[in-house]
Amino acid sequence: MYPHAARLHSPRKPRSRPASLAALLITVIASFLGLAPAPAHAASLEEVTGFGSNPGNLQMFRYVPDGLPAGRPLVVALHGCTQSAAGYDDETGWTKWADTHGFALLLPQQKAVNNANSCFNWFQTSDTSRGQGEALSIKQMTDRMKADFGSDAARVYVTGLSAGGAMTSVMAAAYPDVFAGAAVVAGLPYDCARSVLEAFSCMSPGSDLSPQQWGDKVRAAHPGYGGPWPAMSVWHGSSDTKVAPMNMTEIVEQWTNVHGTDATADVSDTVQGYPHNVYRDGSGRAVVESYSITGMPHGQPVDPGSAATQCGIAGQHFPDKDICASQRIGEFWGLSGSGGGPGTLPEQTGPAGSPAPMPVAPH
Template sequence: MTQTRAASLIAVLTALLAVLLTPVPASAASLQEVTGFGTNPGALKMYRYVPDGLPAGRPVVVALHGCTQNASGYGTGSGWLQLADRWGFSVVLPQQQAANNSSACFNWFQTGDIQRGQGEAASVAQMVDRQLADTGGDASRVYVTGLSAGGGMTAVMMAAYPEKFAAGGVVAGLPHGCAQAAGSPYVCMYVGATQTPKQWGDRVRAARPGYTGPWPVLTVFQGSADYTVKPVNMTDLMRQWTDVHGADQTADVSDTVAGYPHQVFRDPAGRPVVETYSLTGMGHGQPVDPGSGSEQCGTAGAYLLDVNLCAASRMSRAWGLS
């Protein structure tokens, strides 16, 4: 064998050995549909994301998409799947079906879908139970959040199933019972409903008669230039949930986060129970901040607005997921 041929053969063998010895990365987790999760009276679809190797005892986040969106697009665009990998929790992603709502909106305004044990609210609750059973998740660390109609349904879940959720995050959404209080979902969205804090709180208490707590704590994100869901709805969410927690409507903290007005409301024991972010100049959508920084997450797109603040990251930190 000539010296040149020998050298060539050694080079080939070396390259082949390098390929064989290079570790093959584990396959990345993917979104999976789950069927048979319960009686599913709201006829929703259930998707979930479980990071590879996730141990038992980890938190669960339920993320509800907005109108015209779907589970996959919202899970990725909002940043929740990215954060699940980063910080180690699983995500449940309910998906609306066209047969229920032609615009793919969750029916936060339909009486039959927002009462405990009925319709879409009951379907989402069954998804939580299935996820906890399958993953061995921590039942004391389950959180619910959503955008727009998904935000309205978030408030529904916090009211109708308060024992299931430690906290909720409403993004450009509505108070529980707003459509009924205003007489129309559109009046609620565009004008708001005239209710005192106690009247707002009574709507939550009526959703779970006899419940003595603890109630979920609330974080709200709202664009100041949102003409689809007017900013008064964030004020009414604050009034509703401070009243539920026995707190007043005077902020205990008023500062800025990423340049945006931010307030915290505490209960008489000093515990933060409502937190609000007013995104100056932002329209209707989910705040995201694409990038790999520790506070960054999400992907910009329709109703996923790059405003240099990622709502999912802020919620994760408030809830201790990070």
């Protein structure tokens, strides 16, 4: 939801192999002398067309590390209002983690013809129902990525900021059979609004429903589906005046209910000084987590720098808060393999200072 200058990368060029004996000899000699081979061409954001019927009339962009093998995870990242795919990839750090941990990145993009502010239409039933509109377009893009790169169908995840966060709730509810995990940043619960007027009311002051009522909305999105449900990470700034912080509480209530647990945290600690709660199901799996970023306005927190856990480019709606949301989200999903490998949370330090690895629900 910020006026960020869009910049599109030029399409990726495929790498070429040595096509002659001379080229091969150069490669062998360089290896013998201990010289590092020329680095692979850096991946770049590229647009893809022809991904299905596209009833939502969206654009598809992707970032795929060169040489990515089949069987790797796929992350779908949804921008906020007035943003674009190009204004959301590096800024959030998702491209860094795609390169570092080896996964494909899909970035759907809204068109101004669909929404004057380039917001995903998370409040229109025709765009949020399974098999319809923008939700189906994003599902079709996901299918195209799996077909093109052999992405692991059991490790597909979705995240987004603001309107993209609200659309993340939509995708997790409408397509729980597609997504193993979701992360809503400064977003809204699923089916919080069905009109523009309701959307503004839902954003602020917010809608206060019971966990059961929220959970029923998700279950109604895909009737008859019995699980497993996506593991949910929820992020919100405590000083957000655009989307009221109470929406974090409502999202937690919605997804803990869907997972069959209560909204009382099983673990409450701090990460980088920020309140962090973890909610486990009956088998002890971490199915929902939440981060309240103290003093942060509307946006997604980043931590620019070159350290292993740093990411992002600070800017409007990407405040430098010394914590990288995308890095922590990726760990919650098991993308980095830390904290016990894929499918587990990273080690968190509890109030007493003792590590507490927590398994996350598999898909």
